[in-house]
Amino acid sequence: MSCRYTAARTTAEAVEALVAAKGEAHVIAGGVALVILMNEKLVEPSWLVDVSRIDALHGIDRLSDGTVRIGAAVTHREVAESEIIAEAFPMMSEMAAEIACGRIMNKGTIGGNICLADPQGDPPITMLALDATMRTVGPDGRRDIPVREFFVDLYETALRDDELLQEILIPPMKPGSITAFGKYAARKAMDYTSTISAAVRLIRGAGNGRIEEISLGLGGVGQTPVYSEALEEMLTNVRPSDEVFGRVRERLFAVMEPIEDHLYSANYKRHVAAVTLRRTVMKAFSGTWEGEGVLIR
Numbered sequence: 508m509s510c511r512y513t514a515a516r517t518t519a520e521a522v523e524a525l526v527a528a529k530g531e532a533h534v535i536a537g538g539v540a541l542v543i544l545m546n547e548k549l550v551e552p553s554w555l556v557d558v559s560r561i562d563a564l565h566g567i568d569r570l571s572d573g574t575v576r577i578g579a580a581v582t583h584r585e586v587a588e589s590e591i592i593a594e595a596f597p598m599m600s601e602m603a604a605e606i607a608c609g610r611i612m613n614k615g616t617i618g619g620n621i622c623l624a625d626p627q628g629d630p631p632i633t634m635l636a637l638d639a640t641m642r643t644v645g646p647d648g649r650r651d652i653p654v655r656e657f658f659v660d661l662y663e664t665a666l667r668d669d670e671l672l673q674e675i676l677i678p679p680m681k682p683g684s685i686t687a688f689g690k691y692a693a694r695k696a697m698d699y700t701s702t703i704s705a706a707v708r709l710i711r712g713a714g715n716g717r718i719e720e721i722s723l724g725l726g727g728v729g730q731t732p733v734y735s736e737a738l739e740e741m742l743t744n745v746r747p748s749d750e751v752f753g754r755v756r757e758r759l760f761a762v763m764e765p766i767e768d769h770l771y772s773a774n775y776k777r778h779v780a781a782v783t784l785r786r787t788v789m790k791a792f793s794g795t796w797e798g799e800g801v802l803i804r
């Protein structure tokens with residue numbers, strides 16, 4: 508089967524091709540995920556629209572109000588090495604540095620990862636914890652989608668067929684915020700389909716004995732990257748304790764729909780998710796503004 512290829516240089520060119528293809532085109536950025544799907548014949552595109560050379564999809568900048576803008580075609584390597592990101596959102600640097608291996612970090616893009624909407628993806632859960640906005644561009648212009656509305660179902664996002672993700676906007680964290688990233692991966696890259704991860708941003712209350720405010724993202728626990736307002740509420744205005752984490756564990760089990768795989772049963776994933784969440788919350792709780800993330804193996 509033949510496949511048409513458009514190497515777009517502008518978002519207008521890319522959108523024009525997507526509109527002309529009437530839903531038959533696939534956007535390609537690094538190709539890390541899409542080429543595997545094509546090789547396995549799980550996706551057979553008749554038109555590929557390459558967005559990796561569009562200037563508007565590149566760069567990491569801090570805007571005048573402190574918002575950090577990340578172009579959708581920025582690679583995991585660029586995220587891991589960005590000083591702007593390290594200063595603004597330490598958990599993202601650590602998250603990106605732990606993605607797979609050098610080749611995937613060099614080719615895979617943050618936008619490709621987010622648009623794939625893999626429940627195991629690491630960037631999506633940091634976006635959920637940091638309350639990011641996905642800025643898309645389509646035939647009607649730009650659209651800003653809050654990340655909590657972006658992940659619709661397994662490998663499905665709120666993007667329309669004729670839209671692409673242009674950039675990600677992350678608002679500055681409130682003063683006093685601490686972040687941590689935690690990931691359970693027995694053999695790192697090779698276990699990507701089985702990883703469980705948590706991204707946490709929290710503020711400690713006066714006297715530092717309580718969590719005053721918290722936002723969370725959870726990976727590998729459902730059909731999409733997951734956030735849970737119920738879990739966030741349970742962890743707000745409390746002193747973290749065995750009792751609190753016992754209740755969190757029960758609630759987590761209720762919201763989880765883990766996908767059983769060749770390595771781990773659903774029950775094992777439930778247990779690992781509760782441990783990973785607890786450790787990541789406690790790492791942030793006992794951390795500092797600069798706080799290192801946490802990696803659990």
Ligand SMILES: Cc1cc2nc3c(=O)[nH]c(=O)nc-3n(C[C@H](O)[C@H](O)[C@H](O)COP(=O)(O)OP(=O)(O)OC[C@H]3O[C@@H](n4cnc5c(N)ncnc54)[C@H](O)[C@@H]3O)c2cc1C
Nearest residue numbers: 534536537538539540541607615616619620622629671672
């Ligand atoms: C061995 C292995 C290990 C991995 N380990 C990890 C890991 O530890 N953590 C992790 O998070 N990920 C991991 N990944 C996943 C990897 O990070 C993603 O596949 C990669 O980031 C996808 O980016 P890409 O640019 O290559 O996307 P592509 O493969 O080009 O595209 C992926 C999907 O996104 C769409 N798309 C891409 N860009 C856009 C855009 N701008 N607008 C709209 N749609 C778009 C495409 O149409 C396609 O559906 C791993 C992958 C492999 C193969």
